[in-house]
Amino acid sequence: MKPYAQLITSQVFMNRLRNMRLQVRSIPYRMGDTVECPICENHYKAFMPFRYRKNAYCPSCKSLERHRYAYLTLRDRLGFYDAPLKKVLHFAPDTCLSMTVKGNQYIDYLTADNMTSFTNSITDKPDCVMSIDDIQFEKNTFDVVIAIGVLVMVPEDTKAMREVYRVLKPGGYAIFHDPINYKQAYSLSDTSLTKEEKLGLYHGHDQRWYYGVDYADRLQAQGFEVEDDTYAQQIDNKRYGISPNEKIYIARK
Template sequence: MKTFLKNIVGPSGRKKLRALQASARATVYGLGNNVECPICGSTYSQFLPFNRPNALCYTCKSLERHRLVYLYLKNRTDFFEGTKEILHFAPEKCLHDVIRTFPNLHYQTADLMTTYMDVIGVVPDLVMSVTDIQFAADTFDVVICNHVFELVPDDAKGMREIYRVLKPGGYAIIQAAVNNGIEKTIETKDLSADERKRIAGAHQHVRRYGKDYRQRLAAAGFEVEVSQYVKELDWKRYGLMDDEDLYICRKK
């Protein structure tokens, strides 16, 4: 019956139904004030589910990782001050919409997977692979690249490319789904879709990073800081994951 109904409604109909369901949940959750999105300021009794409970801000579409990156940029850096060259791979709507409001930032976005936009993403300015960044060396002050390298067959090349286009003294925030319970990254590209989903969390992921993620970034030339900034925050209030590290990658 479920399959039959899906066929009748069709993809566009299912999308509309999901949007209606999210809207109804947001109305109920919006009656509370237990959690607050630091990006848009919306408050809820809890955030909406997004493959897990208490994850998605209905207003700006931020997830836990986006809220953490935003708070770090806002509170621990001068990101929003002065004139800067910014490159953002796989731009998340919530971060994109805020950064675009700062005319002092020369902000460019890029992505290769231009069809993977639904819900939290936006159409990039440039169609470009992170393994072949079409900019000269030493171009950008900051690069943002969150949860991209799980999808990239040659992640080492992509990391080297980010290092290349950063200016000396610049930095990149390169987040990934890291499992600190395993010592070494598990490559999954040659496994079945079901095995990739089981091990790496999604059928399109080609690896599950382990504790060696820092070393993989360092091998590209970065000076890597693994920040536990989340522990300085009211992580429950902001709907953050209390064990999520930030990977701040600097070019000397």
């Protein structure tokens, strides 16, 4: 067998093995009906832990809190899955969200990532390898851009915001979600922090930005109109394993 074929076979085997181990570990969590994943509609005693967070990970569709909230926002607030036809670009394509889009007759769907943050426990390999701060499409191409947990990883996040604005059609919108410290007034780049400060802020995660309450202002400075979001307080957030303080930023062109 050629080396490349051996590598592919090995990766497939390892992915299957990891999934089998996940399903075994998830058995105790499946013994109950306290929480529900709105994406795959499975019920659990609690969601599984993910990294440092408890009650976070759905073992069936691989969703996290942010994915479940994004899905509810897209489905119930924005009518994303219904007519009319939309051309959509999804950065760092989340497995759980991709599966709700593929095959939808109203969505012309394309995924992209620069692969530096690829995590096969929650994301799929993209159709296009590109960074969000250098989008290889003409202006006014897409009706919707989805970027969940993406800006936080980009060295020049304002450049990425401008790129998303550029490729959106007039009247189109982008969905942004990143970890935000609402006790912090201003966003900080990792270049201004020591290693010890990074560990204290976000558990050592390798993100480039530490966002504060000026997140929406940063989007507006690049031309977007940003909607205020209180939807998490209007839904059964405990049932879905979502913080009532969660926010999705809907940024319109």
